[in-house]
Amino acid sequence: MPVPAILFPADPLNPRRPDPHYTWEARLLRELGGEYHLVDHDALLAGSAEEAVRRVPSDCGPLWYRGWMLPSAGYAAFARALAGRGATLLTSPAGYASAHELPGWYGVFEGATPSSVWIPVPAAAGGAASEAGAAAGGAAAPGHGELAAAVARLGGRGPAVVKDYVKSRKDAWHEACYVPELADLAAVGRVVDRFVELQGEFLAGGVVLRRYEEFAQTVVGGSTAGRSAAGGSTSGGPAARDRRTVEARVWWLDGEPVLVGPHPDTPDHPAEPDLTEVRPLVRTLGCRFVTTDLAERADGSGWRVVEVGDGQVSDLPRGVDASGLLSSLIAT
Numbered sequence: 001m002p003v004p005a006i007l008f009p010a011d012p013l014n015p016r017r018p019d020p021h022y023t024w025e026a027r028l029l030r031e032l033g034g035e036y037h038l039v040d041h042d043a044l045l046a047g048s049a050e051e052a053v054r055r056v057p058s059d060c061g062p063l064w065y066r067g068w069m070l071p072s073a074g075y076a077a078f079a080r081a082l083a084g085r086g087a088t089l090l091t092s093p094a095g096y097a098s099a100h101e102l103p104g105w106y107g108v109f110e111g112a113t114p115s116s117v118w119i120p121v122p123a124a125a126g127g128a129a130s131e132a133g134a135a136a137g138g139a140a141a142p143g144h145g146e147l148a149a150a151v152a153r154l155g156g157r158g159p160a161v162v163k164d165y166v167k168s169r170k171d172a173w174h175e176a177c178y179v180p181e182l183a184d185l186a187a188v189g190r191v192v193d194r195f196v197e198l199q200g201e202f203l204a205g206g207v208v209l210r211r212y213e214e215f216a217q218t219v220v221g222g223s224t225a226g227r228s229a230a231g232g233s234t235s236g237g238p239a240a241r242d243r244r245t246v247e248a249r250v251w252w253l254d255g256e257p258v259l260v261g262p263h264p265d266t267p268d269h270p271a272e273p274d275l276t277e278v279r280p281l282v283r284t285l286g287c288r289f290v291t292t293d294l295a296e297r298a299d300g301s302g303w304r305v306v307e308v309g310d311g312q313v314s315d316l317p318r319g320v321d322a323s324g325l326l327s328s329l330i331a332t
Contacts, residue, residue, distance in 0.1 A: 002061035002062060003034075003035075003061075003330055003331075004061070004062040004063060004064055004090060004329060004330055004332055005034065005035040005036055005037055005060060005061070005062075005063055005064075005330075006026075006029055006034060006035075006036045006037075006063070006064045006065070006066050006326075006329065006330070007036065007037050007038070007039050007056065007063055007064070007065045007066070007067065008022045008025070008026050008036050008037075008038055008039070008066055008067055009022065009038070009039060009040075009041035009067040009068055010038040010039065010040055010041070010055070012041075012042060015038065015040065015055070016038070017038075018036070018038060019041070019067070019068075022066060022067065025066060025316070025322065025326070028322060028323060028326060029326050029330070032323060032326055032327055032330065033330075034326065034329075034330040037055065037056045037057065037060065037063075038055050038056075039052050039053055039055070039056065039065075039067070039078075040052040040053075040054075040055075041067060041068050041070075044070060044074055044077075044078055045070070045074065047074070047077070049074075049077040049078050049080065049081035050081045050084070052078070052081065053078070053081045053082055053085060053087075056082065056085055056087060057085075058085045058086050058087075059085070059086035059087070060085075060086070060087050061086075061087065061088070062087075062088050062090050062332075063082065063087050063088065063089050063090065064089070064090055064091070064289065064312060064329050065078075065089060065091070065312040065313070066312055067312070067313065068313065069100075069166065069313040070313065071204065072093065072096060072097040072100060072101060072205075075093055075096045075097075075100075076093035076096075079092070079093050090288060090289070090332065091287070091288055091289055091310065091311075091312055095286075095287045095288065095310075096310050096312070098285065098286075098287055099285065099287040099290045099308055099309060099310040099311075100165075100166060100309060100310040100313065101165040101166060101204065101205055102116065102118065102163075102165045102166070102205075102208055102308075103118055103165060103205070105285055105308040108281055108284050108285045109281050109285075109305050109308060112277055112278065112281060112304065112305045113304060113305040113306070113308075114210050114211040114212070114213045114304065114306075115154060115155070115210070115211040116154075116208055116209065116210040116211065117150045117153045117154050117208070117209050118150075118165065118205075118206050118207065118208040118209070119142045119146050119147070119150055119206050119207045120205065120206040121139055121140065121141070121142065121164075121196065121203060121205070121206040121207055122139075122140075139196055139199070139200070139201070139203045140196070141189075141192050141193045141195075141196040141197075141207070142192065142207055144185065144189060147185060147188055147189055147192060148185055150207075150209055151182045151183075151185065151188060151209065154182060154209050154211060155182070155211075156182060156183060157181065157182055157183045158181070158182055158211065158212065159178070159179060159180050159181065159182070159211075159212035160178075160179045160182050160188075160209050160210060160211055160212050161177055161178055161179070161209075161210045161212055162176065162177055162178075162179060162191050162192055162195045162207065162208070162209060162210075163177070163195075163207075163208045163210060164195075164199060164203050164204040164205055164206060164207060164208060165204045165205030165206060165208065166204040166205070167204065169195055169198050169199070172194070172195075172198060175191065175194050176191060176194040176195040176197075176198050177191070177195065178191070178212070179191050179209075182209070188209075192207055195207070213297070213304060214297065214298040214299075215245045215246075215247075215295040215296060215297060215298055215304070215306075216245070216246050216295070216296045216297070216298050216300075217243045217244060217245055217246065217298075218243065218244060218245075218246050218266060218269050219243050244265055244266050245263075245265075245266070245295050245306070246263075246266055246269050246271050246295065246296070247262070247263035247265070247266065247271065247293050247294060247295045247306060248260060248261070248262065248263065248270070248271035248272070248273040248293070248294045248295075249261055249262065249263045249264070249291055249292075249293050249294075249314065249317070250273065250275065250278070250291065250292045250293075250294060251289075251290075251291050251311055251314070251325055252282045252289070252290050252291070252292065252311070253288065253289055253311070253325075253328050253329070253332070254288055254332075255279070255282055255283040257275060257279070258324055258325050258328045259320070259322065259324060259325040260272070260273070260275075261316075261317060261320045262317050262320070263293055263317065264315045264316070264317040264318075267317035267318050267319055267320070271294070271296070273294040273296070273303045274302070274303050277303075278292055278294065278303075278305060281305075285308070287310070289310070289311035289312060289329070290308060290309065290310060290311050291307075291308070291309045291310075291311050291314040292305055292307070292308055292309075293305070293306045293307040293308075293309070294306065
């Protein structure tokens with residue numbers, strides 16, 4: 001099999017160079033003897049996949065992508081455009097969606113991750129929807145009945161966090177992320193409405209309600225203390241803006257961990273998670289290149305899967321040695 005190359009997003013201001021965020025990865029890849037090509041990420045988001053890949057050489061063989069997130073439909077168009085040039089993404093569109101979006105991986109990791117329910121949100125939803133949601137770039141927040149049913153499926157009581165299939169708004173913790181009590185359906189509706197409004201056209205898939213769990217935290221620039229919630233969000237206490245969950249990001253290739261490092265949100269706080277429970281779940285998921293973000297319970301009773309992601313669009317923290325990861329990708 002030919003040696004895979006890696007696709008990076010091009011610098012929007014200089015399309016012959018990698019995006020500045022990925023320059024160091026591209027340079028390291030070359031030092032390791034690998035090859036990369038550039039794609040136009042803005043064109044991908046705009047729905048012009050053929051234009052986005054026009055700089056990729058024809059018949060260049062197998063490819064990995066290392067770049068900014070793409071919607072699952074956009075990734076599928078990306079794969080088709082590359083196939084038209086005789087190139088193949090080593091992560092299929094189905095594999096990308098399974099690892100990138102919570103409904104794709106949750107069934108495998110259920111029990112090892114906070115309990116979750118979700119409500120699909122079409123880009124143009126009909127029926128009962130809030131004014132806030134209807135104003136959010138064509139997406140509409142779920143109505144009262146849908147939220148009540150989702151809350152019931154999650155147990156009906158207790159705290160939760162709100163996110164979409166891919167991301168949360170932990171920067172807007174109290175207004176668009178954290179629900180102190182699910183039984184307060186009015187509060188659930190306010191948080192969900194605001195979340196959908198802030199996500200706007202970038203809302204991925206739908207609204208997720210995820211059971212709040214307390215994880216070990218660090219004070220950024222200080223000592224470990226406090227608690228945190230599912231999804232890596234701050235607990236919302238007096239010093240919430242300075243406290244973050246200590247997470248480990250594990251990079252898996254064909255079911256084996258090839259890099260264990262800190263999460264990009266806390267790059268100076270490495271963690272050493274127990275992978276005993278996670279390893280068979282990653283293998284069951286069956287996606288070639290994935291990441292798992294792991295956090296330790298605040299009471300020290302074990303590690304939990306906070307998030308699963310496609311490895312192609314997961315960020316590397318600053319200062320990490322990625323040579324083993326990139327070497328593994330091009331040796332596949």
